[in-house]
Amino acid sequence: MTNLEGLVIAERSTGETGKTVTLLTRKLGCIDVYVRGGQKSNKSLSSTQLFCYADYSLEEKCDARGVLRFYYNSSEPKRLFYNIRLDAKKLALACYFAEIMLFAVPFGQDSENVMRLTLNTLHYLDNGERDEALLKCIFELRLLCETGFLPNLLCCSKCCKVEDDAMHLNLATGDLTCSDCADGEEGLYDFVMDKSLLYIVRYISLVEYERLFNIRVSQKYLERLDSFTEGFVQYHYGKKFKRLGFYKML
Ligand SMILES: [Zn+2]
Structure with a gap:
């Protein structure tokens, strides 16, 4: 698990219910984060909206090609x-x-x-x-x-x-x-x-x-x-x- 402060600077739908947000972070520059059920879930809604600044808890996984991917776990909004x-x-x-x-x-x-x-x-x-x-x-x-x-x-x-x-x-x-x-x-x-x-x-x-x-x-x-x-x-x-x-x- 990784904890990062991030600012949402882009969002797009991914698959039927998920979405991907791009976060600007201090240490890693821009990263893409996949939010499962992000198009519907109230739990993740406010802190995965455009220009939300929050503390994010993310899971890191390598995909089949060895590329590091980030998955949304939870968040604490700091500024909306x-x-x-x-x-x-x-x-x-x-x-x-x-x-x-x-x-x-x-x-x-x-x-x-x-x-x-x-x-x-x-x-x-x-x-x-x-x-x-x-x-x-x-x-x-x-x-x-x-x-x-x-x-x-x-x-x-x-x-x-x-x-x-x-x-x-x-x-x-x-x-x-x-x-x-x-x-x-x-x-x-x-x-x-x-x-x-x-x-x-x-x-x-x-x-x-x-x-x-x-x-x-x-x-x-x-x-x-x-x-x-x-x-x-x-x-x-x-x-x-x-x-x-x-x-x-x-
Ligand atoms: Zn001169």
């Missing part, structure tokens, strides 16, 4: 994020976050910080104390940083200048170049940032988690930040996420 499930737009945004994680957080990956980021983001989405558009940007950018794509944000990669009216951040290399070193040239993957936008990007990428959600961003900069974080996600994860399109339609 009710308001997210009651609001179509919040739900669509949370489903987009889940879709990125299914893609970017594989089985077996240590996901302590990803779990922390996700639970904090859902907390603020649920209680409505932060702008949804800002939560989207914070989640996208910080998730990239936590999954190996932290840009080199400290200074210009060529002359070490820390600030400039226009700094070019190359999405492909993650390197910054100041306007003198860029010599007026805008590279194919360059995103040009003024001082304020660079400050915001540095803050979200580097600040400790206790202060991450304290940042406030004006509408003007929120739009520019959004265009940067979305482009950065698309570049590194190499795909368009279907649920982002759905969120934007609402």
Whole structure:
């Protein structure tokens, strides 16, 4: 028997009465868990719903091909994020976050910080104390940083200048170049940032988690930040996420 804290980020019917949920966990990344009778059982219902965070007790078994499988045994819900499930737009945004994680957080990956980021983001989405558009940007950018794509944000990669009216951040290399070193040239993957936008990007990428959600961003900069974080996600994860399109339609 294995005991794990997990967050349900996907669910689907399996067979006539069972269902399979995907849990984001701290130690094992994303894992699939089969819930016997999960389509009907009241016992397992609340903690195998989308965006339930719970303590799970799981059985581990190897199938005929030697692949490790997890089976639901029991659970103790810790947080249900009710308001997210009651609001179509919040739900669509949370489903987009889940879709990125299914893609970017594989089985077996240590996901302590990803779990922390996700639970904090859902907390603020649920209680409505932060702008949804800002939560989207914070989640996208910080998730990239936590999954190996932290840009080199400290200074210009060529002359070490820390600030400039226009700094070019190359999405492909993650390197910054100041306007003198860029010599007026805008590279194919360059995103040009003024001082304020660079400050915001540095803050979200580097600040400790206790202060991450304290940042406030004006509408003007929120739009520019959004265009940067979305482009950065698309570049590194190499795909368009279907649920982002759905969120934007609402
Ligand atoms: Zn420079």
